[in-house]
Every structure is written in C-alpha cells, then in structure tokens.
Amino acid sequence: MKFSSALKFNAVSEWWEEYIDYDNLKKYIYQLEKQQQNLTSSYHDLESSERASLVGRPADIATDTIFIPLLDKELTKITLFYENQEKELFEELQELEALVLTQEELGLEGDHYADDDEYDEDDDDSISRSPERQRRRRLSSSATHNRNMSVGGDSYAPGASRHRYSISSSEGEDVPTSPVSPHGTMRRLANTFSRMRDSVTMKDSVTSSVLFPDTIWTARTNYAYDTRLLFKRRITNLFISFTSLRSYVEVNYSGFRKILKKYDKVTYSELKDHYIHDIVEQSAPFRNDAKDRLNHAVDQLVDIYTKCVSRGNRSMAKQQLKLHQREKIAWERDTVWRQMIGRERRGEGGVPNTLGASLVRESEPGMFAIPSPFGRIPFTRKALYLIIALVVFVVLLNVKIVDGGEANRCLAILVFSTLLWASEAIPLFVTSILVPLLLVFLQVIRGPEPQNEHLSAPDATKLIFSSMFSPTIMLLIGGFTISSALSKTSIDRILITRVLSMAGTRPSMVLLAFMGVSCFASMWISNVAAPTLCFTLIRPILRTLPPHTSFAPALILGIALAANIGGQSSPISSPQNLIAIQHMDVPLDWGKWFAVALPVSAISILLIWALLLASYRPARSPDGESALEIRPIRPTREPFTLEQYWVSFVCLVTIGLWCVAHSIEDYVGDMGVIAIIPIIAFFSTGILKKDDFEQFAWTIVFLAMGGIALGKGVTSSGLLDILGDLIRKLVEGFSLYAIVLILSPIVLVVSTFISHTIASVLLVPIAKAVAVNPGDQNLLIFVTALICSTGMGMPVSGFPNQTAATQEDDLGKLYLSNVDFLKNGIPASVIATLVVSTVGYLLMRAIGL
Known part of the structure; x- marks a missing residue:
C-alpha cells in the first residue's frame, strides 16, 4: 500500500486536515525536480572545467530553499494542533482524577x-x-x-x-x-x-458486603x-483520545520521514537526516519528553480504570481498554474508508450498481441489441463471439472432417478452443480449464500404441490430469518463485539502477541501456513484470523532459519491444518457452537454450535500437537547436543485506543446476525437481509468505496446463498424425531451411494478433508435425517458440505492448499511438523474426539440432 493511502487509512477522520499534506508535498517535489533539471541545464555555456564544479550544487541549494519552508509550514501546523490537543486532554485528565477523589469522599x-x-x-x-x-x-x-x-x-x-x-x-x-x-x-x-x-x-447483597469492601467502586x-x-x-473516551493523539504523532513522523526520503531520491539532495534530527525531533510533538507524557497519561488512565471499573485487576483493565480502542478504529475504518477503498477496487463510479446495471451496461463498448418478441435482447461482442464459437463447435462435431471419430472430435475441440482464445469471449484460463472437460466428456483420449484403444472416462481423466501437472508446470512455478523473491527483496531494482547509472546522459545510450535492462529483467522476472518495473524507473526521466520531445515515445516503445525479445531469452521468461520444452522429445537444457537465445536476443536488441534511433531521432531537443541531455539515474546506496545475499545465492545455484540438468538427470530426474529448491529455500526461511504464493500468476499456470492438455489430446486422438501427414505432403521436397522460412511468417502473423502463449499452444504441435525427419522436430519447435515472442507489431501483441500503450504524461496524454506501433513495431517484428530464422537457425545446427 502506498504511504498516501496508508496515511488516509490510519488517520483519525475528524483530524484529517491536521495531518501532514503528503500528496501536496509530493507534487511540489516533482515540480522542483523539473526546476532543478532546468537549472542544471543552464550551465551548458560554461567552460568544461568550470561546469564540473558548479553543476548540481546550485540546483540542490535552490530546491532546498524552496522545500524547507513548505516542510516548516506543515510542522508548525502539526505542532500547534498537537499542543492544543495535549493541553485539552491533560486538563480533562486532571479533572477526571479530581472527580475520582471527590467521588471516593462522597462514597455511597x-x-x-x-x-x-x-x-x-x-x-x-x-x-x-x-x-x-x-x-x-x-x-x-x-x-x-x-x-x-x-x-x-x-x-x-x-x-x-x-x-x-x-x-x-x-x-x-x-x-x-x-x-x-x-x-x-x-x-x-x-x-x-x-x-x-x-x-x-438479599443473598447477593450479603455476599457482596462480605467479599468486597463497601466502597463506591465495589x-x-x-x-x-x-x-x-x-x-x-469517561475513562474509555479519554483513553481513546490519548492513544489517537499518540498515533497522530507517529503517523506524522512517518510522513516527514517518507516525504524527505522521496525528496532526497528525486532531487539528489541530502536533507533527510538533517531535517529529521535537527528540526522535526526537536519540535514539541516529536520530543522524547512529549512521548513520555503521553505514555504516562495512558498508564494513569489504566490505573484509574483498574480502580474504578475492573476492581483492581489491571490486566483486565488493559484488555478492555484496548478492546474499546480496536472497536473505535474498526468502526472508523468500516464507515469512513472501507467503502471508499472497496468502491475504488471495484472501479465503481459515483452511481451505485443495481442488478440490471451489473448485468447490462448501456455504456459498455461493443453493446448492441437484437429485437425479439420478448423485447430487445442486449449483446456484447464477446457474447456474439461465444455464440459463433459454439455454433462452429456443434457443426464440427456433426460433420466428418478427418478420419477417425476421436480425431474428428478433437479437431472440433481444437477449433473451438482456438476461437475462444483468439476472441477472449471468456477468460483465457477458463478456456484452458474447459479443455480437459471436453476431452474426457467427448471421449477423445486413446491408449498408447500399438492398440490405440479408446480409454474409459476414469482412465482418460487420470491420463489428462497427470499430464497437466507436469515437470514443466513445476518449472513455471519455480520461475514465479525466483521472480517474487527478486522483487520482494528489491534485488532487481538495485541491480537495474546500478546498471542504468552508468548509461550517462546521452539519449541514445540511455535508450540502449534501458532496452538491455528490460530484456535482461524479462529473463528472470518474466516479461510481464519487467516492463512494469522499467516504466516505474523512467518516471523521473519523463518528468524532466521538455514537452513534445521524441525521446519519451522512443524510450517507452524500446522498453516494450525489448521486454518481448527478453521473453525468448530463457526457458522461464515466458510460458511459450515452457510449452515448447514440453513438446520436445529430448528437452533442451538451459545451456543449449542460452547458446542460441542470448546471441539472437542481443542482435535483435541492437537492430531494433538502431531502428528507433533512425525513426525518432531522440538526440535533438524539440526546438532542434541543442542536444537533448537526459537526467542520469541515481544508483541506490543501500548495501546488500544478508537476506539479499541468500536470495542471490539460491537463484544462482538453481540456474546453474538448470544449465547442467541433462548431466545430472540421474540424480534430479528433471528440471521441474530442481525448481523445488527455490520454493523451499524462500518460503521456509520466511523471505516469501503465504500471501506471496497466493499472488503468483495462477491464471498463466492454468493457461499452460490447458495447452498441455490440448496437446495431449491432439496426440492421443491421432489428429496430430493426420495433420502431420497432410502438412508433410505440402512441404514435401523442401529442405529443412526452406520449411523454417515458410513456417516463420506464419508464426509471426498468428502471434501478432493473439496471445504469445496461445500462439505457442496452437503452433508448436503443428511445427512438430511439419518435420519430415524426426530429428528435425526439436529445431522447428525451438524456432516456433522464439518467433512467438517476436510478434509485437500491434498494441495488443503481448503484455509489454499493452502496458506501453497505456503510459500517459502529466496531462493525461498517451505517449504512444497506433501509428507508433505500426511504424516501428511491425518492422521490429520482422527484424527479430529474420534474426531467429538466420542466426538462430545456424546456432541451432551448431549445437546439434
């Protein structure tokens, strides 16, 4: 949770205006960042020897002189409010103590x-x-x-x-x-x-007088x-007021610490330690004597409650007072913040949903209505796609397309699943879960050769489910674990910022550095999380760029394209790679994968970088009169902790074992077993928690499981053999490299318009069937998997492109348009595909494929 949200969630609602104005101070920081960048740029006319000693400090001094008065204003507001509240509460405490003494004198x-x-x-x-x-x-x-x-x-x-x-x-x-x-x-x-x-x-009265002294409190x-x-x-309300004031002080202290940390990070200043220790901690609310007074007052109230209410039981007094405090906090959060946060998460606007509004929304894109005797029936495009897919499915089930009843029904399931995946009429993972149901219900699964007998429903179920949770799925979960550990311990951010800090201020080198980092990060934390992280890191750069500069769209698009390329670089960087490994007769180990994928990715990144430089020319400022200078990335100063060293060690050991998996398969069996190592190492030591496990991308896991189940069905039903014979007749007489050249554009077109993972689910079995010689199957599967990651010509082509297409500037204007993707994404896709089908092919032959 961001601190601004945590501040609202933990604040006393009646005192909201008296808290530190965190959001407003953060806006000032971003404005000062731009001012600092402009001030630094104003020294370009100085001689190099003079500029080296002056650049940086004037901007720091200027921002400090502006930001410190803003902090002082907030500190004064907090101090005055605290002093008034403290005075009022202590007067009430004194009055309460006097009243207790008076009541004791009055007695009964x-x-x-x-x-x-x-x-x-x-x-x-x-x-x-x-x-x-x-x-x-x-x-x-x-x-x-x-x-x-x-x-x-x-x-x-x-x-x-x-x-x-x-x-x-x-x-x-x-x-x-x-x-x-x-x-x-x-x-x-x-x-x-x-x-x-x-x-x-009367018995109760007599017992009471015997067991307890006859006082007003008993x-x-x-x-x-x-x-x-x-x-x-009276005591309970005063206790809650004192604890609320104590919480008010703690929340505001955290607010000053957080906002100063952000200020130092953004402006490269060193104001935090000085201002916290010399100014904030010397103010009335934050001094140790003030904290002691509040704690002593709380203890006094516990003592009074013990005497007046709990009959001398101090433990019971503390328990009951804390219970009242929790009830107060729970009530405020329920009535003030919970509804607001819940509505925000659900994406609801100011008008509450009704049953009809939740089922049919007038403003939903793609809505239309069909007249009927019962009135106008509303439909969405997804509903129409679902109906079309169902109609095609029913027709294929009743029309003989290929020989064999199991193969024909499997073809219907294959086409039906493809239509649902391509149109996303229902969520992708729901379609994947539907696959094993249809395979068993329609009796598609046959036994092994040579009998190839039809399997009963129980036997087919066991076969399908055993294939779904395969070592490949365990490898995917192990990749999620490594990704989560690297992100949670901030190792990814530390390494990335240190690399980017060496990029300098030249736009071309900054662009290349970010593309390289995006590609490398995609190898280990997936090409879903990597671009999101990179887009977060470039925010300080984008905020300080001149308006209408061409560097911003070039940088955003470069990160997205590089993340797509990173999806082919390691076996765990994307699901399509794991699906390819699953279909290989002899799965590739990591060493051979790297031998092909890393050179291919590096060459593709360099060529796409040159394409973006030629297309956007980001080295010049918008006025065309001066060179654009980029603000350098500041590396993090925190040293590696013991926890981070442990995570790094486990990750390196796991990756090393994956690279030599075939050499040690007599001991580990499969790479999926090696994937258990980081799961045990991180969850058993508390680095990752149960919540982290629940936040894994389980939809991708089930998507991959559905693809594996469909592949098993296509193979078991005999459909793969029928399609293989048909395709082999079409490419008969062609050399292996000619088949690669024919297959490559087909894979590129399909992966451009549908999910890369779904493209691999559909095309990897076809690539396996195309091979004329059984020894060529692994090569064609490898080529198909790599090219599936190069489909990046449209905004919807893969998650990195979708994320890049939503990036906006401070005014809410999108950095990229469809023209940017068509102008640069399509050529980049073609370039990357050619690299795979040329350099990649040669490297595959060199490693024995």
Missing part, C-alpha cells in the same frame, strides 16, 4: 434517586445549590442516560465523542452529558431502572453501578 451517600424531585422546581433554585450537590445531580443524570445507552455496562459506542460524556465540576455550568430533560422524564427513567435492580436478591447498589458506568465511559 449519593444513592438518593428520590432527590430528582427537586428538579421539578425552577432552574434558578438548582443553580443556587452547593457545588457538591450539583455534582451529585450531574452524576445521577449522566448515569441514567448512560444506562439508556448500555444497560450491560460492557458495550461501547464506537466513534462517540468524549465531550458527550464529559462531566463538569464548574458551578452553574451547562452539562452536555445527557439529552434527557432534568424533570419528570428523568425521575421516571430512574424509577424504571430502580425496579430493574430490585431483582438483586458496591452493588444502583447508585454505585451507575457511577462506575459513568466513569467507565
């Missing part, structure tokens, strides 16, 4: 509800009574009201203001403790509760009970 003498008749006289007479007499009347009046609020005496009305139940000892002062009129109504209520108390037996009379109830509410 105030047990005279009949005296309420005196309130029937005029008010002036009541005012003229003695202060002691008035105090007793206020106690009686307030106690009666409190009994109306809680007869049991143990419940607490969360959120009630402490002033509502306050007791005044000043003579003649109006008492805001009860809305009940001090006349006949008061007397009737008192008599009602007196009758309720008559149920106490007696079982009506007056003693009501007095204790009154003091309980």
Whole structure:
C-alpha cells in the first residue's frame, strides 16, 4: 500500500486536515525536480572545467530553499494542533482524577434517586445549590442516560465523542452529558431502572458486603453501578483520545520521514537526516519528553480504570481498554474508508450498481441489441463471439472432417478452443480449464500404441490430469518463485539502477541501456513484470523532459519491444518457452537454450535500437537547436543485506543446476525437481509468505496446463498424425531451411494478433508435425517458440505492448499511438523474426539440432 493511502487509512477522520499534506508535498517535489533539471541545464555555456564544479550544487541549494519552508509550514501546523490537543486532554485528565477523589469522599451517600424531585422546581433554585450537590445531580443524570445507552455496562459506542460524556465540576455550568430533560422524564427513567435492580436478591447483597469492601467502586447498589458506568465511559473516551493523539504523532513522523526520503531520491539532495534530527525531533510533538507524557497519561488512565471499573485487576483493565480502542478504529475504518477503498477496487463510479446495471451496461463498448418478441435482447461482442464459437463447435462435431471419430472430435475441440482464445469471449484460463472437460466428456483420449484403444472416462481423466501437472508446470512455478523473491527483496531494482547509472546522459545510450535492462529483467522476472518495473524507473526521466520531445515515445516503445525479445531469452521468461520444452522429445537444457537465445536476443536488441534511433531521432531537443541531455539515474546506496545475499545465492545455484540438468538427470530426474529448491529455500526461511504464493500468476499456470492438455489430446486422438501427414505432403521436397522460412511468417502473423502463449499452444504441435525427419522436430519447435515472442507489431501483441500503450504524461496524454506501433513495431517484428530464422537457425545446427 502506498504511504498516501496508508496515511488516509490510519488517520483519525475528524483530524484529517491536521495531518501532514503528503500528496501536496509530493507534487511540489516533482515540480522542483523539473526546476532543478532546468537549472542544471543552464550551465551548458560554461567552460568544461568550470561546469564540473558548479553543476548540481546550485540546483540542490535552490530546491532546498524552496522545500524547507513548505516542510516548516506543515510542522508548525502539526505542532500547534498537537499542543492544543495535549493541553485539552491533560486538563480533562486532571479533572477526571479530581472527580475520582471527590467521588471516593462522597462514597455511597449519593444513592438518593428520590432527590430528582427537586428538579421539578425552577432552574434558578438548582443553580443556587452547593457545588457538591450539583455534582451529585450531574452524576445521577449522566448515569441514567448512560444506562439508556448500555444497560450491560460492557458495550461501547464506537466513534462517540468524549465531550458527550464529559462531566463538569464548574458551578452553574451547562452539562452536555445527557439529552434527557432534568424533570419528570428523568425521575421516571430512574424509577424504571430502580425496579430493574430490585431483582438483586438479599443473598447477593450479603455476599457482596462480605467479599468486597463497601466502597463506591465495589458496591452493588444502583447508585454505585451507575457511577462506575459513568466513569467507565469517561475513562474509555479519554483513553481513546490519548492513544489517537499518540498515533497522530507517529503517523506524522512517518510522513516527514517518507516525504524527505522521496525528496532526497528525486532531487539528489541530502536533507533527510538533517531535517529529521535537527528540526522535526526537536519540535514539541516529536520530543522524547512529549512521548513520555503521553505514555504516562495512558498508564494513569489504566490505573484509574483498574480502580474504578475492573476492581483492581489491571490486566483486565488493559484488555478492555484496548478492546474499546480496536472497536473505535474498526468502526472508523468500516464507515469512513472501507467503502471508499472497496468502491475504488471495484472501479465503481459515483452511481451505485443495481442488478440490471451489473448485468447490462448501456455504456459498455461493443453493446448492441437484437429485437425479439420478448423485447430487445442486449449483446456484447464477446457474447456474439461465444455464440459463433459454439455454433462452429456443434457443426464440427456433426460433420466428418478427418478420419477417425476421436480425431474428428478433437479437431472440433481444437477449433473451438482456438476461437475462444483468439476472441477472449471468456477468460483465457477458463478456456484452458474447459479443455480437459471436453476431452474426457467427448471421449477423445486413446491408449498408447500399438492398440490405440479408446480409454474409459476414469482412465482418460487420470491420463489428462497427470499430464497437466507436469515437470514443466513445476518449472513455471519455480520461475514465479525466483521472480517474487527478486522483487520482494528489491534485488532487481538495485541491480537495474546500478546498471542504468552508468548509461550517462546521452539519449541514445540511455535508450540502449534501458532496452538491455528490460530484456535482461524479462529473463528472470518474466516479461510481464519487467516492463512494469522499467516504466516505474523512467518516471523521473519523463518528468524532466521538455514537452513534445521524441525521446519519451522512443524510450517507452524500446522498453516494450525489448521486454518481448527478453521473453525468448530463457526457458522461464515466458510460458511459450515452457510449452515448447514440453513438446520436445529430448528437452533442451538451459545451456543449449542460452547458446542460441542470448546471441539472437542481443542482435535483435541492437537492430531494433538502431531502428528507433533512425525513426525518432531522440538526440535533438524539440526546438532542434541543442542536444537533448537526459537526467542520469541515481544508483541506490543501500548495501546488500544478508537476506539479499541468500536470495542471490539460491537463484544462482538453481540456474546453474538448470544449465547442467541433462548431466545430472540421474540424480534430479528433471528440471521441474530442481525448481523445488527455490520454493523451499524462500518460503521456509520466511523471505516469501503465504500471501506471496497466493499472488503468483495462477491464471498463466492454468493457461499452460490447458495447452498441455490440448496437446495431449491432439496426440492421443491421432489428429496430430493426420495433420502431420497432410502438412508433410505440402512441404514435401523442401529442405529443412526452406520449411523454417515458410513456417516463420506464419508464426509471426498468428502471434501478432493473439496471445504469445496461445500462439505457442496452437503452433508448436503443428511445427512438430511439419518435420519430415524426426530429428528435425526439436529445431522447428525451438524456432516456433522464439518467433512467438517476436510478434509485437500491434498494441495488443503481448503484455509489454499493452502496458506501453497505456503510459500517459502529466496531462493525461498517451505517449504512444497506433501509428507508433505500426511504424516501428511491425518492422521490429520482422527484424527479430529474420534474426531467429538466420542466426538462430545456424546456432541451432551448431549445437546439434
């Protein structure tokens, strides 16, 4: 949770305006960042020797002189509010202590509800009574009201203001403790509760007098009970007020620390330690003596509660007071923040949803209606795609396309799943889960050769499910574990910022550095998380760029394209690679994969970088009169911790074992077994928690499982053999390299318009069937997997492109348009495909494929 959200979630709602204005200070920081960049750029006319000593410090000094007064203003506001609240609360505490002593002196003498008749006289007479007499009347009046609020005496009305139940000892002062009129109504209520108390037996009274001293805090009379109830509410409300003030101080201290850390990070200043230690911690709310006073006041209230309410049991007193505090916090969060956060997560606007609105939305894109005798039936495009897919499915089931009943039904399932995956009529992983259901229900699965007998439903179920959770899936989960550990311990951010800090300020080198980092990060933390991380890191650069510069779209598009290329660089960087390994007769180990994929990726990155430089020409500023200078990335200064060293060691060992998996398969069996190592190492040591495991991309896991199940069905039903014979006849007489050249554009076109993972699910079995010689199958599967990652010509082509297409500037304007993708994405896709089909092919032949 971001600190701005945490601040709102932990703040006392009535004091919201008195907290540090974190969001506004953050906006000032970004404005100062731009000012600092402009000030630094103003020294370009100086001689190099002079510029080296001046650049940086004037900008730092300028930003400090502007930001410190803003901090001082917030600190003054907080200090004044704290001092007022502290003074008021301590006055109430003193008044409460005095009232407790007075009540102890009165003892049980105030047990005279009949005296309420005196309130029937005029008010002036009541005012003229003695202060002691008035105090007793206020106690009686307030106690009666409190009994109306809680007869049991143990419940607490969360959120009630402490002033509502306050007791005044000043003579003649109006008492805001009860809305009940001090006349006949008061007397009737008192008599009602007196009758309720008559149920106490004489035996109870005798027992009470023997076991406990006959004091106001232990007696079982009506007056003693009501007095204790009154003091309980007064103490509880004051306790909550003191703890809220203590929380107010802690939250604001965290606010100053967080905002100064962000300021130092953005402006490259070193203000945080000085301002925190020399100014914030010397202010009234944050001094140690103030904290001690608050803690002492809380302890005093616990002591008073122990005496007045819990009959000397201090442990019970602390437990009950903390329970009331938790109820207060839970009530505020439920009523003030929970609904707001829930609506934000659901994406609801100002108008609440109704049942009809949740089923049919007038403004939903693609909505249209079909007239019918029952009225106009609304449909979305996805609903139409689903109907089309179902119609095609039913037709294929009833029309013989290929020989063999199992193969024909499997073809229907294959086409049906392809239509659903391509149109996303239902979520992709739901289609994957549907595949094993259809394979078993339609009796597609056959036994092994040579009998190839039809399997019963129980046997088919066992076969399908055993193939779905394969070593490949375990390898995918192991990759998720490594990715999560690298991200949670910030190793990815530390390494990336240190590499980027060496890129300098030239736009071309900064672009190449970010593309290289994006590609490398995609190898280990997936090409889903890597571009998101990189887009976060470039925010400081984008904020300081001149308006309408061409460097911004070039940088964003370069990161996205490089992340797609990174999807082919390692076996765990994308699901399509794992699906390819699953279909290989002899799966490639990591060493051979790297021998081909790394050179191919590096050459593709360099060529795409040259394409972006030629297309955008980002080295010039928008006015065309000067060279554009990029703000350098500042590396993190935190040293590696023991936890980070442990994560790095486990990751390197796991990757090393994956690289030599075939050499040690007699001991480990498969790479999926090696993938268990990081799971045990990180979850057993507490680096990763249960919540981290639940946040894995399980939709991708089930997507891969569905693809494996479909591949098993295509193979088992005999459909693969039929399609293989048909395709081999079409390419008969062609050399292996000619087949690669024919297959490459087909794979590129398909992967451009549908998910890369789905493209591999559909095309890898075809590539396996195309091979004329069985020995060529692994090569064609490898080529297909690599080219699936190069389909990046459209905004919808892969997650990196989708993320890049949503990036906006400060004014909400998108950095990229469809023209950017068509102009640069399509040529980049063609370049990367040619690299795979030429350099990649040669390297595959060199390693023995």
